[in-house]
Amino acid sequence: MSEGLAAEFLQRALRAQVYDVAKRTPLEKAPKLSARIGVPLLLKREDLQPTFAFKLRGAYNCLHQLPAEQRANGVVAASAGNHAQGVALAARELGIAARIYMPRTTPEIKVRAVEALGAEIVQAGDDYDATCAAAMADVEKSGAYFVHPFNDPDVIAGQGTIGIEIGQQMAKPPAVVFIPVGGGGMAAGVAATVKAIYPNTKVIGVEPEDAASMKAAIEAGKPVDIGATGMFADGVAVRIVGSRSYAMCAELLDEVITVSVDEVCAAVRSVFEEVRAVPEPAGALAVAGAIAWAARHPEATAADAADQRAWVAIVSGANVNFDRLGHVVERCALGDGNEALLAVTIPERPGSFLEFCRTLGDCSVSEFNYRNNGTPDARVFVGVRLRESEATLEDRLGERGYEVIDLSRNEVAKLHLRHLVGGCLPTGERERLYRFEFPERPGALLEFLTVLAGRWSISLFHYRNHAAAHGRVLAGFLVPEADEDRFHAFLDETGYHYTDETDNPACQAFLSAAPVAVAKPRVSVAG
Incomplete structure (x- = not known):
């Protein structure tokens, strides 16, 4: 050194x-x-x-050092926001005209902040380098001083x-x-x-x-x-x-x-x-x-x-x-290493969700996405808050016969697929869709699935832990028309607040194979 x-x-x-x-x-x-x-x-x-x-430190020092004749020509800067605010504030305090070039991708909060400091703003380019090129072209024409955000010695x-x-x-x-x-x-x-x-x-x-x-x-x-x-x-x-x-x-x-x-x-x-x-x-x-x-x-x-x-x-x-x-x-949570995203293959039969959640043990489920695909095996997208190493969890699931794919470092899975798991029911069976709410606490999802365990197959399941007081689930059930009254009596007995969403236009558009004639939607009175 x-x-x-x-x-x-x-x-x-x-x-x-x-x-x-x-x-x-x-x-x-x-x-x-x-x-x-x-x-x-x-x-x-x-x-x-x-x-x-921190940017106003360098910006003010640079503008303070400018001779009077250069100040008279004004200053130009290119910045995604923080340097822009520093230059705008320094120029305002020193009485210097400032024109700031900002990328079109700059967060609105930064654009508004620079405007509030009195600088003229020109948005050009999609990144800093394109914006900087536009600012330098301005300097060539105007004779203004270019306040470089990171290469000026002052x-x-x-x-x-x-x-x-x-x-x-x-x-x-x-x-x-x-x-x-x-x-x-x-x-x-x-x-x-x-x-x-x-x-x-x-x-x-x-x-x-x-x-x-x-x-x-x-x-x-x-x-x-x-x-x-x-x-x-x-x-x-x-x-x-x-x-x-x-x-x-x-x-x-x-x-x-x-x-x-x-x-x-x-x-x-x-x-x-x-x-x-x-x-x-x-x-x-x-x-x-x-x-x-x-x-x-x-x-x-x-x-x-x-x-x-x-x-x-x-x-x-x-x-x-x-x-x-x-x-x-x-x-x-993924960045802390406290969560894992997994694609897990489970048997397509009643009770398989509950068995899988029990296999997870003390690990809390942060997300659970599933859609019946008409095959003997089901593929679920699950987020798990880890109480052990991810490798240990995968080994334990493998020992129980589950096929596991780790998606924790898969950008497509994290950005898109977790929001796309769904689609229409591939079979002609009668499906009913319900939205549930329950108090969110450790073990709440396992308790919910334990209560729902019964004779009706789950055809769709979506759950995300939002760190709120109540957990929210959208679930689909295969319910023959003859079982309609018994099914609703069963739901009422669970004590969970639920809303029938089968006839919801959004569900009809994206989750149902065809419009289903249904009775008037029911809403439970359970708290």
């Missing part, structure tokens, strides 16, 4: 002008995560900045003030500092200042698996275009890292690791459970990296734990699109 490079940017960061707009953010304990990984973990709360992200120095604050806030040198990496500006600045203060501290960059442009650059020995990136963590979705940020990261970072979308979702939930704040996916990257690195390096983790040397993870932003939270919730 070049001590000269670290010392140079430490001096730049010490001279940086950021605190006219930025806050010295707290370094907060994360007791639950610390207990989980076995090392004291501290969260650097950059999500508490006025723009809810921007990098401004982000480096985070590392100085970490040094000021810790009594002992941190063992490891985890930094999210997009284009590499914060990683370069923080790595430089941390290494200048604590040369022996490890600095780990963290990228999404589907947007690992810095890792690719370091492996290639130069910035490379990685092509289309995943957009889930849009704040770090960069195809090509900066030349300056690459050179600094290649020299100063000890390692660059990648994490999956599921691991990021789990980290979002972990941060919420610690501090009751919801970071954006890019903002939770460093926490996901700390969890993953601890699992991949048990010996180093144990050594740091023995010395009581803390780790630091930078929570870089909280400009999360509210509509994205559903996806986060859906995937976080």
